[in-house]
Amino acid sequence: MHRKTDLPLRRDRAAGVLLGAAAGDALGVPYEFAPRLGGHEEPRMKGGGLGPYAPGEYSDDTQMAVCLAETALHFPDVRGGEARRYAAEAWLRWYREGATDIGNQTASVLAAAAPLSGTGAVAEKMAGTALDRYRSGIPSAGNGSLMRTAPLALAYLGDPGALAEAAWDYSAMTHADPLACEACVLWCEGVRHAVVHGTFDGVRAGLDLIGAEGRDRWRTWLDEAEAEPPGRFSPNGFVVPALQAAWSAVRRTPVPEGESSSGHLRLALEAAVRAGDDTDTVAAIAGALLGACWGASAVPARWRRAVHGWPGHRAEDLAAMGVRIAFGTGRNEAGDPPRSSDA
Template identity: 65%
Template sequence: MFPPPGTVDDRAAGALLGAACGDALGVPYEFGPPLPEKRIPEMIGGGLGPYAPGEYSDDTQMAVCIAETLRDHDAPLSAAALNRAADAFLTWRSEGATDIGNQTARVLGAAGAARGGERVAEVMEGAAAEMFASGTPSAGNGSLMRTGPLALAYLHDPAGLAEAADRYSRLTHGDPLAGQACVLWCEGVRRAVVHGDLSGVRAGLDLLPGDARAAWSAWLDEAEARPPHAFGDNGFVVRALQAAWSAVVREPHGFTPSLHAAVRAGHDTDTVAAIAGALLGARWGVGAIPEGYVSAVHGWPGYRAEGLAELALSIVRRHGRTAGGA
């Protein structure tokens, strides 16, 4: 059973389920060219896995690692929680990863020997920071795709959410741009769940360092003025966010048209659609997601739609009603 449509719980569950559906919808078209405007994407599987129809990829798999951490820990920024998330990433890498980005793979490989130890998150974050400091490009979209569940643990604490989004991004992505993108999108998800609107991404500019706000404001302006396929280098976190934001704001008619627009952007289709799907699900709720998507979506480590919704709601129950109710 899913929560009643139009409720905070409906939108909270929609944040994780929407991301998973976007991921699975984008899987068949990954690293392909933009799709024609009238092409309707389908959950037909295939892709890089190859994946079964409706199976989600690394985007949701890593989001699940974070979501389970939030479900099981009262303090998301505690050493215990960060170590749990880092260990979950390493477990996923060895046991469940159907795909993994180059940047994330390199960082997890460097931290592998620390698995199960008291400093695993510290070691992982250090490897990411060292990679960035060396001049290696470190602003991929691999942290933005997974951090949406953090919003559910901070529904009434935007400042705390911004800190958590940046910190969980830095586990694998040392470039500040990656963390800033996570701050913006997580605030978008948070406000969508609480208020049922799309004001949060713009509002998130105030949560960024002062010297970063002008650039991100201009990037959002550009996304609002151009179609998703204009941001073709969407493995780069700025372009991924722009492609997703373009799909969300330029298709104002609900969950499905915007999600289709995200997939049509081409290239890293599963990730752009997972990013867009988290915000769209948070805005419109589970009740707006097509039944065909809901019945088909599934993936590591064994979740289907009902399980993903329950995982999201377990985070809200543990964290989200503690400051002002929901």
């Protein structure tokens, strides 16, 4: 049972999940698929990129994560069919109105489901299309599900098993390859554990939530990430090097003495951007975990002032959403969600 005195820290960490992801996203936007930054070049939220984006504007990584956050705000347990339909419709609304950038796999699945919007079958159509693509041999393990699933962790702070189920299912709605689903399980458990305990240990603890075959290969890939710098894992549109680049940035960036939280979060996100290639996605993935561990208060003030994006959110809105998902109506002091009858 968590002590009441832990609540302010855990609230700050919950607030940091979406905000950290958005900060990494906006920091990486200007450098996506551009020449890699040198080791002494400081990434800046200067906008541009593939959008083009305004300075501090986040991209599809956070835009899609916001849709999942909205789903978690409406449904204490997002594993039910109604919640999945809500998320599918939210993604289609984003697809029609706010998709400044979108990956090929996600675009294909959403386009197939769009004609069924409003019919009640849209989530099933997405998942079926994604599964058919995977079974037909079309590459289906891009980083597009990993980049968006972190908010799910806030809905299951007290239930790793339920979180793993939700992370798998929401990945499979667009990315049915087990590699993508396993990556989402690992990273979501990392985020959950970081909010509750304030450490990065949850990513490796998440190995126990996937099957034996996946556990062995992901253990090897995590070992590689801890042994090599982030730039070693590029190109990183594939989910495995995307997670490795993010994990390398988090684990290989030293924690500066005297400024542990803000200094590490900033330096690790800069390292994620310097990995190159899909810079906004790698930094968004890393940012969710860093924000979950160090909290919203660790995000540099100049970044908090700049961060914004579809559908009109700013830093304070993203932080508030995280806290409401974790500790709002229908959840207890530990952030545990009640069980839904539609699971």
